[in-house]
Amino acid sequence: MNSLESATQSAGARLIKRLAIMRRISQRSDWIERIIFSPASEEAAYKLKGWMDASGMETFNDPLTNVYGQRSFSKEGTEAPRIHLGSHYDTVVNAGAFDGILGVLIGIAVVEAIVESKHPFNHNLSVLAFCDEEGVRFNTTFLGSAYLTGLFKEEWLHKEDEYGKTLGEWLVDRAESIDMILNAYKTPYIRPQDVFLESHIEQGPILEKSNRALGVFINIAAQLRSEIILTGCAGHAGTIPASLRNDPLPVASEMVLAVNQMCKSDELIRATVGHLEVIPNASNVIPGTVKFSIDMRYPDLKGLKRVHDKLSQEIKSIANRSALKFEYKLVHEADDAQLDQRLTDILAESCEVMQGSSPRMFSGAGHDSMKVAQVCPASMLAVRCKDGLSHHPDEYASNADCILAFKAMLRAVLIIDKNF
Numbered sequence: 534m535n536s537l538e539s540a541t542q543s544a545g546a547r548l549i550k551r552l553a554i555m556r557r558i559s560q561r562s563d564w565i566e567r568i569i570f571s572p573a574s575e576e577a578a579y580k581l582k583g584w585m586d587a588s589g590m591e592t593f594n595d596p597l598t599n600v601y602g603q604r605s606f607s608k609e610g611t612e613a614p615r616i617h618l619g620s621h622y623d624t625v626v627n628a629g630a631f632d633g634i635l636g637v638l639i640g641i642a643v644v645e646a647i648v649e650s651k652h653p654f655n656h657n658l659s660v661l662a663f664c665d666e667e668g669v670r671f672n673t674t675f676l677g678s679a680y681l682t683g684l685f686k687e688e689w690l691h692k693e694d695e696y697g698k699t700l701g702e703w704l705v706d707r708a709e710s711i712d713m714i715l716n717a718y719k720t721p722y723i724r725p726q727d728v729f730l731e732s733h734i735e736q737g738p739i740l741e742k743s744n745r746a747l748g749v750f751i752n753i754a755a756q757l758r759s760e761i762i763l764t765g766c767a768g769h770a771g772t773i774p775a776s777l778r779n780d781p782l783p784v785a786s787e788m789v790l791a792v793n794q795m796c797k798s799d800e801l802i803r804a805t806v807g808h809l810e811v812i813p814n815a816s817n818v819i820p821g822t823v824k825f826s827i828d829m830r831y832p833d834l835k836g837l838k839r840v841h842d843k844l845s846q847e848i849k850s851i852a853n854r855s856a857l858k859f860e861y862k863l864v865h866e867a868d869d870a871q872l873d874q875r876l877t878d879i880l881a882e883s884c885e886v887m888q889g890s891s892p893r894m895f896s897g898a899g900h901d902s903m904k905v906a907q908v909c910p911a912s913m914l915a916v917r918c919k920d921g922l923s924h925h926p927d928e929y930a931s932n933a934d935c936i937l938a939f940k941a942m943l944r945a946v947l948i949i950d951k952n953f
């Protein structure tokens with residue numbers, strides 16, 4: 534066995550042990566939960582920094598609690614172009630054990646395999662563990678990657694958590710001054726001359742259905758979220774005949790079916806009603822108001838706007854056939870992120886070597902790569918997860934698939950080092 538093979542084997546074994554360790558770092562005893570600034574998040578950051586230190590990386594913590602480390606191989610010094618590997622280490626509430634953290638641990642394993650084998654390497658290699666991708670505490674996503682790419686918005690400092698403490702107040706507890714925090718993100722660690730590779734569980738069923746452990750994301754979907762409010766007239770369930778009712782629920786139901794029909798009309802469209810409120814929601818009262826959400830995703834924003842316009846026209850015509858008061862509000866719009874084709878081809882080729890073929894998919898879920906892709910070329914390796922389940926305690930990727938993902942990423946990094 535040559536030294537790269539044996540170093541890969543031992544780094545792979547540590548990767549699996551560390552996944553088990555991280556699974557136990559939670560602020561709840563009954564489920565996995567690591568939310569930015571919580572003691573569990575601090576403990577996870579401390580562990581990750583320790584593993585980065587042990588592999589000979591120079592490590593950094595910023596006031597936001599991002600953890601990152603660099604092993605400098607370049608003859609041009611520490612500021613030479615970086616190959617960044619990583620993902621996020623925070624979780625949602627009642628989370629799974631792989632979302633985000635797998636990508637961070639694969640990054641550390643890649644550095645370890647290269648360092649331990651003394652394999653020739655020319656770029657500076659960096660591992661990023663973003664502190665907040667899920668946005669649970671402040672209801673804003675990608676805080677960690679926004680900070681390290683210089684895309685942090687000062688207005689976010691006023692965002693409050695559920696206890697009324699603002700992000701700015703949390704940060705001044707951890708830094709010398711707010712100026713220090715603002716100056717730090719104005720000289721970003723992730724720069725246009727760098728590249729970023731993120732490994733992440735697929736969070737969907739396509740790889741499992743294709744019987745493949747690995748695949749690549751070619752882009753991250755655009756997203757539109759709308760809120761619909763239908764107002765009629767509440768009344769006694771026993772006394773008012775249908776002809777004299779103004780009940781918003783049957784009309785809302787027709788709209789929900791239209792959303793589902795739109796979703797079924799094209800494999801690329803995701804359209805979901807995930808939130809529905811019936812007011813007053815009592816068994817013997819005709820509803821007075823119904824509110825619901827529509828979440829729509831499509832590979833690109835232009836295409837999404839086209840299908841969204843079609844759906845909203847249909848919903849408006851359903852509303853017009855009723856006597857209800859109708860409100861339609863667009864509450865969120867996120868552009869798609871196009872991942873770098875050259876990097877994606879290299880990742881796909883690594884997957885092909887490992888498993889014969891490499892499914893290419895779009896990601897319907899948001900990822901740190903969306904932010905990073907605004908600054909430098911970025912690409913994503915997708916890892917099969919059981920039943921496509923994620924943001925769920927039963928989220929599962931097998932040890933064999935996690936190790937295969939690490940090997941594919943290592944292979945891709947060695948090729949990128951030679952070709953970029």
Ligand SMILES: [Zn+2]
Nearest residue numbers: 621632633666
């Ligand atoms: Zn994630």
